[in-house]
Amino acid sequence: MRDSKTATLLLAHGSSDANWLAPFSDLLANIRKGLQGERVELSYMELAEPSMEGQIIKLAEEGFGHIDIMPLFFAAGRHLRKDVPGQIEALQTTLTEQGLEVTIELHPPVGLEPEVTDALRNIVIRQVNSDPASSE
Numbered sequence: 001m002r003d004s005k006t007a008t009l010l011l012a013h014g015s016s017d018a019n020w021l022a023p024f025s026d027l028l029a030n031i032r033k034g035l036q037g038e039r040v041e042l043s044y045m046e047l048a049e050p051s052m053e054g055q056i057i058k059l060a061e062e063g064f065g066h067i068d069i070m071p072l073f074f075a076a077g078r079h080l081r082k083d084v085p086g087q088i089e090a091l092q093t094t095l096t097e098q099g100l101e102v103t104i105e106l107h108p109p110v111g112l113e114p115e116v117t118d119a120l121r122n123i124v125i126r127q128v129n130s131d132p133a134s135s136e
Helices: 018-033 052-061 078-097 114-130
Strands: 006-012 039-044 066-071 103-106
Touching (some): 018 039, 039 052, 052 066, 052 078, 066 078, 078 103
Parallel strands (some): 006 039
16 A cells, blocks of 8 residues: 555636636635645646646646645535545545545535634625615
8 A cells, every 4th residue: 555645635626717717826826825734735626727636636647646626616516426436435435446545535615614704704894884774
C-alpha cells in the first residue's frame, strides 16, 4: 500500500465563462499562502478544467493515498448527493484496477460551515441596513 500522504481537492461546479472561474483560482492562491507544504488543488465538476477526475488521477499517480474533496458549494443538491458520489465510486474502481490504492473522501459543502453562513448573514444585514430604499 502507498504511504498515507493526504491531498485536498477543492471542487467547484465549473463554467465555460473565464470570469466565473477567476475567483476560484484566486481563492486557491490565497489558501496556498496560508499552508505550510500541504497539497491543495482545484478542480471542477463539469464545464471547465481541470476536472475532478483528472486531478484525482494525477494525485493518486503522485502517491497520495488519501484525497479529501471539499466542495465549494453552498448546499448539497443533486450534484453532491448523486452525481459526484457516482463519479467518485467509478473512479475509485478504476484506480483500484490500476493498482492505485487511494481513499477518496467527499466532505459536506463549505457553504454549510457556520463561518460561511455567518458571513452571508452579515453581508445581507449590512446591505439591507445601508439600502436607502429600505428606510422609506
